[in-house]
Amino acid sequence: MGAAKAAAARRRGVLDLEAQFAFFRSQHRHPVNAAAHALLTWPILFTNLLILHFLPLPLPLPVDPALALALAYAAAYLAVDRRAGALAGLLFLAAWAASRALAERLGFAASWRVVLATQLFCWTWQFLGHGLFERKGPTLNELPEVFLMEPFLIFLQILNKLFGYEPYPGFCKNVDKKMEADLKESRELEQRKIT
Template identity: 50%
Template structure:
């Protein structure tokens, strides 16, 4: 057996260790290079804006409009708060409870008398009734039934009165009911009607608003628990905003 020098044994023992260390170093470099580069951290200004948004609108929830009714076509809270912001005086609300549905009835009578299609009044009543039912099934079902009664009554009146007398009934009823409502706004509410700000929303929501008011006043009805408290806060905020804007304009 050939003689192996001691220094050669040491060299053989150290070579695998050195190679293993080299491979480990190369593996670490490959892992480091394969990692995705981290994005630059957001600046202080960006973090401040994000924190402000979270504080203003927690949990990413969409803030509801202040009585503007802009939360969607079926946003009952928004529509009710929008209309309620113009009808907070009890006397004005009572006037509307008396005269809004007669306006709806005589409007259908006018359609029976003048519309080119014999089904125009029925379509109008069906649209209103279906919309109220989608807003709230319980009160909406009652509102839809009232729309049907108004359609049936207006059709009977149109057949009985004819055009010559029917249009006079429509004219007198519309003038009287609208005059009373304008008195309610000018004398008691001291604010212009909602139709001056949103004509379509005011006409569409008025009959259902007064029905909900009557149901709540005499039966404590709410579409769901806590509805009245929520819309009362929205109405109060909208009224305060209107009063602040009014005071700024006058100053």
């Protein structure tokens, strides 16, 4: 089953927005799990930025690691959708600025406690959301893809639900078709596993 999921991930392509959004929606169908991810993914990223401000570097870099991460996310999101990507990129830059200010205010020891508590709480609820409500574990073999795209997919879903935003006309219909295909493939894999 792991090989099949890895093959499906390769077919999707990290920056294939339709396929990524369809897969994300197919993995987060239960409202409690979807809410847990919507509420807890961005705090994970924020605390990642927070702790990066204290990362000891062997060589001086022209940009701090937290800013480099924020810029990398912003660039990836701009690559998949200019309008929503620009807004998400601005959110990342705001998160970088806020995490920098918080790091300066708290110092390393207090920041580390905030990061640890937040990460433990958020990750626990995300795993529980998958296990208890979706009845299947998260796709751990796709973690790099998840770390990169999930915050944007959550943001895109919020824009779609609140404002009817679509990157282009027909996007949601295409996503629905791909989501049904993902669900069908998942059901077939589960059936093969049972027999």
